[in-house]
Amino acid sequence: MTTLFDSTKTVKSELNKQRYIASDEIATIAYLAQKLGKPLLTEGPAGVGKTELAKAIAGATGRELIRLQCYEGLDESKALYEWEYSKQLLYTQLLRDKLNDTLGKADSLSEAADKLAKEEDVFFSNRFLLQRPLLKAILSEQPSVLLIDEIDRADAEFEAFLLEILSDFQVSVPELGTLVAKHKPFVVLTSNNTRELSEALKRRCLYLFIDYPTLQEELAVVRLKVPDLNPKLAQQAVEFVQRLRKGDMRKSPSISETLDWANALVALNASNLDKNTLEDTISVLLKHEADLQKAKRQYINPPPPPKPRTDEFGKFSGN
Amino acid sequence: MESRILQLISALRASGVRVSLAESAEAFSAVDIMGIQDREEFRLSLRATLIKDLKDIPIFNKLFPLFFGTGTPPMMGGNPSDDMMPEEAQQLADALRQFAESLRQRMERLMSGDQLSRSELEALGQMVGLNQMDDLRYQNWMAQRMMRALAFPEVREALKELMEQLQQMGMSRDRIEQMRNMIQQNLQGMREQIEQFAGERIAENMSEKPRGEGVDNLMNRPFHTLSDADKKVLQHEVTKLAAMLRTRIALRQKRMKSGQLDPKATIRANLKYHGVPMEIKHKDRVRKPKIVVICDISTSMRFCSELMLSFLFALQGQVRKTHAFAFIDHLESISEDFSGSNADEAIQSVLWRMPSGSYNTDLGWSLNDFQSEYMDTLNGQTTLIVVGDGRNNYYDPRLDIFSTMSRRASRTIWLNPEPPYLWHGDSDMPKYAPLCNNVLKVSNLRELAEAVDSLLAG
Numbered sequence: 137m138t139t140l141f142d143s144t145k146t147v148k149s150e151l152n153k154q155r156y157i158a159s160d161e162i163a164t165i166a167y168l169a170q171k172l173g174k175p176l177l178t179e180g181p182a183g184v185g186k187t188e189l190a191k192a193i194a195g196a197t198g199r200e201l202i203r204l205q206c207y208e209g210l211d212e213s214k215a216l217y218e219w220e221y222s223k224q225l226l227y228t229q230l231l232r233d234k235l236n237d238t239l240g241k242a243d244s245l246s247e248a249a250d251k252l253a254k255e256e257d258v259f260f261s262n263r264f265l266l267q268r269p270l271l272k273a274i275l276s277e278q279p280s281v282l283l284i285d286e287i288d289r290a291d292a293e294f295e296a297f298l299l300e301i302l303s304d305f306q307v308s309v310p311e312l313g314t315l316v317a318k319h320k321p322f323v324v325l326t327s328n329n330t331r332e333l334s335e336a337l338k339r340r341c342l343y344l345f346i347d348y349p350t351l352q353e354e355l356a357v358v359r360l361k362v363p364d365l366n367p368k369l370a371q372q373a374v375e376f377v378q379r380l381r382k383g384d385m386r387k388s389p390s391i392s393e394t395l396d397w398a399n400a401l402v403a404l405n406a407s408n409l410d411k412n413t414l415e416d417t418i419s420v421l422l423k424h425e426a427d428l429q430k431a432k433r434q435y436i437n438p439p440p441p442p443k444p445r446t447d448e449f450g451k452f453s454g455n
Numbered sequence: 456m457e458s459r460i461l462q463l464i465s466a467l468r469a470s471g472v473r474v475s476l477a478e479s480a481e482a483f484s485a486v487d488i489m490g491i492q493d494r495e496e497f498r499l500s501l502r503a504t505l506i507k508d509l510k511d512i513p514i515f516n517k518l519f520p521l522f523f524g525t526g527t528p529p530m531m532g533g534n535p536s537d538d539m540m541p542e543e544a545q546q547l548a549d550a551l552r553q554f555a556e557s558l559r560q561r562m563e564r565l566m567s568g569d570q571l572s573r574s575e576l577e578a579l580g581q582m583v584g585l586n587q588m589d590d591l592r593y594q595n596w597m598a599q600r601m602m603r604a605l606a607f608p609e610v611r612e613a614l615k616e617l618m619e620q621l622q623q624m625g626m627s628r629d630r631i632e633q634m635r636n637m638i639q640q641n642l643q644g645m646r647e648q649i650e651q652f653a654g655e656r657i658a659e660n661m662s663e664k665p666r667g668e669g670v671d672n673l674m675n676r677p678f679h680t681l682s683d684a685d686k687k688v689l690q691h692e693v694t695k696l697a698a699m700l701r702t703r704i705a706l707r708q709k710r711m712k713s714g715q716l717d718p719k720a721t722i723r724a725n726l727k728y729h730g731v732p733m734e735i736k737h738k739d740r741v742r743k744p745k746i747v748v749i750c751d752i753s754t755s756m757r758f759c760s761e762l763m764l765s766f767l768f769a770l771q772g773q774v775r776k777t778h779a780f781a782f783i784d785h786l787e788s789i790s791e792d793f794s795g796s797n798a799d800e801a802i803q804s805v806l807w808r809m810p811s812g813s814y815n816t817d818l819g820w821s822l823n824d825f826q827s828e829y830m831d832t833l834n835g836q837t838t839l840i841v842v843g844d845g846r847n848n849y850y851d852p853r854l855d856i857f858s859t860m861s862r863r864a865s866r867t868i869w870l871n872p873e874p875p876y877l878w879h880g881d882s883d884m885p886k887y888a889p890l891c892n893n894v895l896k897v898s899n900l901r902e903l904a905e906a907v908d909s910l911l912a913g
Contacts (some may be wrong), residue, residue, distance in 0.1 A: 159497075160495060161499055164489070164495075164496050164500070164503075165499055165500075165503045168485055168489060168500055168503055169503075171485075171488045172481065172484060172485060172488065174481070177507070179509060184635065198743065221719055221722060221723055223723065225726070226730075228726075253780075329509065330794065332508075332694075332798075335473060335475075335507075338507035338508070339475050339477055339478055339507070341507070342503040342504060343502075343506055343507045343508075344503060344504055345509055345512060415823075435791040442677065
């Protein structure tokens with residue numbers, strides 16, 4: 137059965153049990169989203185654990201996770217529902233005899249039409265409705281967690297289409313009428329901030345910005361997920377990643393890349409972070425050639441530091 | 456508390472953050488749930504409900520402590536004479552007596568280790584005209600003026616003198632050092648108090664400030680008379696325009712049908728004919744509109760290039776297949792800059808990368824660049840939009856390239872801030888104009904809106 141969070145502390149500890157380390161900020165806002173019954177819009181750079189958060193929430197509450205991955209050109213029939221035409225067609229063919237039976241007894245044409253009209257619902261019922269993620273989340277018998285991933289990839293029209301669902305948790309299917317959610321799903325939207333989302337969508341959500349973690353947070357994540365890495369090396373590795381992020385990279389390494397790297401270090405049985413190990417493994421962290429070259433220049437083979445100036449004027453250079 | 460939250464909300468609005476009524480109502484219900492005991496949770500519940508954009512978070516972080524305090528009152532050092540020996544106190548009193556009356560009072564005030572009272576702060580604020588200020592950029596300046604009104608610099612000098620005198624009078628070094636530290640801390644405490652007060656008062660003034668003039672008025676103002684705040688309002692309008700442009704283009708192209716069979720729709724449509732395919736349904740190929748924009752950001756266009764660029768930015772957000780180029784003396788693709796989500800940053804990066812010189816606009820050469828590298832972006836589905844005044848400094852206008860371009864594109868539209876009667880001198884506009892499908896004058900947002908309208912109506 138589903139358990140809900142009853143304070144920010146439980147959010148934190150429950151997420152922790154799902155091996156997700158939530159900061160106070162994440163815990164507070166997630167708790168608030170659940171309390172207010174509002175969708176949670178998380179933004180932040182790629183790979184900081186936005187999708188993980190939704191998974192962890194689903195795990196912690198014991199709810200089913202229903203995921204909708206957005207992409208350009210995503211439309212209603214892929215996100216919401218579709219009539220299963222071939223099945224409908226098959227049924228019409230197979231049920232022809234039965235139809236003849238039903239209609240055969242009719243005395244007049246209009247009576248037959250009436251009878252047929254009564255049966256009409258058979259062909260437009262849930263039986264022939266192919267549920268896509270959104271409808272599934274709404275019709276689900278059990279409360280669920282709906283993850284709408286990378287909403288910024290979908291077109292602006294799709295956002296508009298989501299509004300009804302996000303504010304009222306209902307959808308209109310022309311043939312069936314309005315379907316209202318039995319249980320309000322816990323909705324998490326993620327966005328990589330590649331374009332600005334519409335005001336209307338933002339208004340309906342609570343906003344959570346997840347940034348790159350601090351040194352301690354990231355270290356905690358590494359220790360939790362890669363327990364085999366020795367603590368000293370973990371510290372060094374995380375410090376190195378944090379330093380890379382400060383540099384001007386085309387694509388800064390994300391947490392997931394830090395974890396990959398940590399795993400790589402374990403696999404290579406590295407004992408400390410020397411120059412060779414770094415050179416061999418840094419491609420796990422950086423995915424752009426330009427970044428790689430830069431990192432090698434700046435951090436692995438740094439040019440000899442300029443000689444400290446000893447002349448009199450050197451003293452004033454800071455001012 | 457409630458009125459305080461409302462003030463915060465209006466101050467946010469005054470700083471250009473869009474907070475809707477629904478959101479402020481939500482902030483209240485969030486606060487109801489989370490309570491106000493935990494300051495951090497209180498802050499987060501307001502932030503999560505009111506702020507929906509990364510770039511607005513710093514504004515919130517600045518305003519929040521101004522309305523709800525920083526959580527820690529400024530530390531005061533205490534009164535150094537509290538634990539002095541009688542003879543030391545006597546020395547201090549003697550030393551102080553040498554200063555002028557007004558200065559002495561101030562020094563004593565500073566040494567008392569008490570915080571400034573509300574009424575003292577009010578009086579100071581009154582003195583420096585704090586009540587007229589409604590922009591946080593003045594916070595530091597105001598705080599400095601208030602400190603000057605307290606004669607901080609003079610007092611500091613005088614204190615130095617005082618210490619020297621005390622030393623001469625034979626007070627112990629440790630005692631003087633201790634006194635110096637205490638006074639230093641008192642000074643720091645007061646400074647924090649003053650800064651906080653100045654910020655609070657300005658923020659309150661901001662929240663009372665009447666709302667800025669309506670969008671309607673702004674739309675009629677020429678681009679070069681707009682202030683930063685106005686531009687922010689307009690950027691929103693510009694986004695709307697771009698959305699409009701997108702839907703119109705999409706509609707025009709959607710109506711066309713291509714020959715691909717849609718089996719699903721065909722079966723369904725022909726159920727009524729007992730499955731005999733009488734009506735053939737085609738796939739509605741939603742042809743994605745493609746736009747190529749070439750924007751002049753040279754000196755003569757600078758006043759409006761920021762707005763035009765934000766239009767391009769919005770357009771790129773709406774229409775994925777937008778290729779945006781900017782030119783001064785050569786052409787550069789700026790689509791890359793616009794791939795982020797922050798309009799201001801993107802625009803600044805473009806303007807910074809392509810600084811304008813004097814008299815170096817060269818559209819002809821830029822067209823040459825276009826021909827050699829980007830000609831393949833133009834095809835039958837492309838709408839080509841040129842933004843510029845066509846002032847070419849008598850360089851070769853390269854009409855040959857331009858006519859090829861306009862032939863390849865399905866439509867060519869020129870947006871020019873100058874009306875036709877100004878097209879003389881170094882303007883090559885009369886030569887370019889016949890090659891375009893439309894030439895429209897766009898010098899304010901209203902005209903930009905009308906241009907978009909008329910472009911797409913036909």
